Amino acid sequence: MLMDSLSGIPQLHRMTAVWEKVLKKDGIKPDDSFFTLGGQSVMAGSLVSAAGEEFGVRIPLRALFEHSRLGEFTEHVLGLATPSAPLPYAVSTDIPLEMTAFQRRIWLAELIDPSVRNHVPLAWRVEGRLDPDRLRLALGRLVAEHEILRTRFVDDDDALSVRLRPPWVPEVEPLDLRNAPGGMRDWLDAALRLPFDLESGQLLRAALGDLGDGRQALLLCLHHLVIDGESVPVLLSELDRCYSAPDRPQPVVQYREFAAYQQGQRDSAARDTDLDYWASALAGAPSDTPLPEPGQPEPNGAFQIPLPAGLLDSLRAVQSEHGVSWFMVAATALAVTLHRWTGLDDVTFGSPTANRDHPRFAELLGPCLNTTVLRSRVTEDSTVLDALLRMRGEALGALEHQTVQFDDVITRLNPVRRFGHTPYMNVMLNMNLLDGHAAVLDGTRLTPVLNDSLRSENAKFGLTVTMAEQDDQLIGLVAHRGDQLSAGHARELADELAGVLVRFPEALTEPVMRRG
Template sequence: MTPLSFAQRRLWFLAQMEGPSAAYNLSMALRLTGDLDRRALDEALRDVLGRHEVLRTTFPAVDGEPYQRILEPAESGFELPVVEVSQAELAEALPAATRLPFDLGAEIPLRARLFAVGPREHVILLVVHHIAGDGWSLKPLARDVAAAYAARCEGRAPDWTPLPVQYADYALWQRELLGEADDPESVLARQVAYWREALAEVPEELALPFDRPRPAVASDRGHAVPLELSAEAHARLTEVAREHRVTVFMVLQAALGLTLSRAGAGTDVPIGTVVAGRLDEALDDLVGFFVNTLVMRVDLAGDPTFAQLLDRVRETGLGAFENQEVPFERLVEELAPARSLARHPLFQVMLTVRNDGPDELRLPGLRTEGLSTRALSDATSMRFDLDVSMTETFDHGGAPAGLKGRLVVAADVFDERTARRLAEWLTRVVEAVVAAPDTPVGAVGILDAGERERVLFGWNDTAADVPGVSVVELFEAQAARTPDAVAVIAGDVELSYAELDARAERLARSLAARGAGPESVIAVALERGAELMVAVLGVLKAGAAYLVLDLNQPGERLAFVLADARPAMVITDPAGADAVRGFPGPVMAVDAPGSEEEPERTAAVRADHPAYVVYTSGSTGRPKGVVVTQA
């Protein structure tokens, strides 16, 4: 039995784990105007099926182990159904056909539909599962279909040069080339060692400007927006790439990393990209899943200039390309990062840059127009948090004519408006850095004037009329309005506003009877819970300031805080008693019974009196106490 390639095996595994999905469907749609020979087109597609074994391969499993089952063309079950549709119906029929999932164990990974819109107008849709093809495969596929159709229109079989190898040969050769991981001299062992070092401590999840928390399982839905750079920016980008001995891809990779860093992603930004993976010219004309994924980190630490960042990106990229044979799927197995159904392992941002022109299927005797198949699968094709793809365009003289593409975000965590904002930010950054490569990355702005105005002034316009009353007065007013409403929930304990007010009032009287009042500090050594709320409110009712002690802190820190703040007394319970055992002042239980003879609170509390004291972390020196007033 022929094994699957490493890339195929990962897709097969995902299909078993996630169930039927169209997330890995590749589509090519073409509008055909003129006199179409339907019989010749059907025969041409069958010719292509015969030429490329992988298109007539199913992937069943024996005892949980998948293998490639190559079918003869006659037993493949392939057909070209003709669907009569109106122009209006086509808008729904095309996406629906694109999103139909494949049963990899029983169904070949090629599907075709011919939509008849009129006597002289058709749309041909080809859908290939990623397990049998990649983006580079669409060119030889289109070329072979065109050649076969031309031959069949003349009543003959296509006369093409036989392919030197088939995809099954590649799957076997790949395993032989890589060797075994336990052989230190093997390609696999050497390259895994490189990637283990290159991806050491890579961020498990990149902190992007999400609109909502990530769900437990990703839905593969996305929001796509257009992305475009002008011919002027393209020309300058090309100049910068040449001046700094990098590729256009590397400039865009550095700019994307810079954009995300400025948006809050930090200074270590891992970005994935795909390489053709066709390491032998014998594979150039073959349809199959050859692409490999590389992870390259953009290191922005130390605020380098963009030119210096390009040097870092070039060094990282060259190392990655030299070690591109190890399949990403095998790399994930070897590095064993934290796995999740909610996010992609090792990286969540993908960048693809193409300069080889669009994939076109041209049939003789027909006017052809490619339809955007990417737009057909936006709702199902998103496997990353962010996916940026761009294609270079050139004029008739070969001069840069701009870059066109799209930016897609995961709908699970992003809104479409955020996708548009990210596209604007990336465009702005690219234009800025190619205009002035010596600019430090920390000085490159991503916001336009309106966004800066909103962040600096709009979001900070928080002025509000505040009533001239204390926290205690606000609480007591609420307790009077809703005495029976729940005020505190702590585990199984619930206190109503009336109960909390009564308990805090008793504590406040006891504190006042012991001299607590304005300008005095009362330490509170309690775990989180209802008693902590009673204590804090009781201290405020007494007019004093509270100092909450974190009982999880080391004893030395607690001793320092007590010595520095010099509280008049400590409120605690048995759980906190050990933490304040060395305190020289009085220690009072939070539930100490009050006395009917204790006077009512009479101290006047002003807005400038202290309300509480809190200490800094002390991570850069000794902790410092901060006093917050009643106001």
């Protein structure tokens, strides 16, 4: 047995506690694999960071993929001798407010094109009853405690700055949805079309719908300047605290601390190392993945990819055998589809990453996103397995060097640009793990609702593929810009992607460069 030489506490038990906390599963055994337990790339960073803090060592991210079972990972960690980096110092909240690079990028996008909507629509079905007055007051307490929800984004003579407004209490719009099956979608569609006043510091809208039979719907719409997908669970847990225990406020990590920490990273020597990595990784890469543009611009579109039940189970054996996450499988399937679709042996696409691996910011409310580029290169003889293993290396490299901002990478590489096309990532892959967003709010259960019709309003790239996991099933969504990809071609591409995913375990020995 692995023993703690100082206290006699089994080291394996300590590591098990870390895994169970990060993966939100009980009863994990030494032979259990990170991948068969539902682990994915975002969790990998959090697990490695948490384990490093627990054992006082610096753990490379690759270690988890090379030692994916709990027991062997524990033994590997015990063999490491490099001390971990210290926690970031606590930043005083009297420091000036700052924006992150992500906030500046999406704010500038809206200033350049007012039709752009960087809204985040959220919907849950509520089992139980929420009181609208208590909900409104809870939202007010949430706003008061978290500065990000009362931050003003101000354009002063082309000098972009952020300021705080006093606490405010959001209104909760009552909705009668008892005889309106499309009522949730209608409210969210309207909320998406209605622009936010970024200087107001009120970038949150809320509604509570009555579905009849004792059921409700909780609907929120926030601006991407104040939230990202990874902080939705934080939003819900904090809302539960403000709703259930309003008399017990607690200190929270403010977003300005993350902005200051990120700026510190930007000024560090590691930034040059990261930039050198990306300059090497993308040397000679095409800055655009061509899509067949329609003869005449069409409306933006979104639809669900047909994926069969049980697909996730069929892919877990591949994940465990080859030490890959579900994200790496999805990225490989998309890369194979793009190779076959375009006939190119070198393609790139983008994927959002969550820069919240550091324990201090794991429960931060606010956007901690960056965007990284994944590159897939194949030869005439490359198999799907070859593409998977190469994508594994690409994804790990991207995660290890994700702290450098995408804007800085573009400045360093200075690629050829096309209007309306984002270099290296006019095709995007999103992972949306909806199971992690289910929550309990004062005894009521909130189950997330995924509505693919919402995606067309926010089609910012030529093609966006979103993979979601809900109730242990995989759901795929495609959104496309109608001026860059027709609806017919988008559906053809989605069907081919679905075919690659469904046949993935059997297709590993097949060549990449063929269709069908």
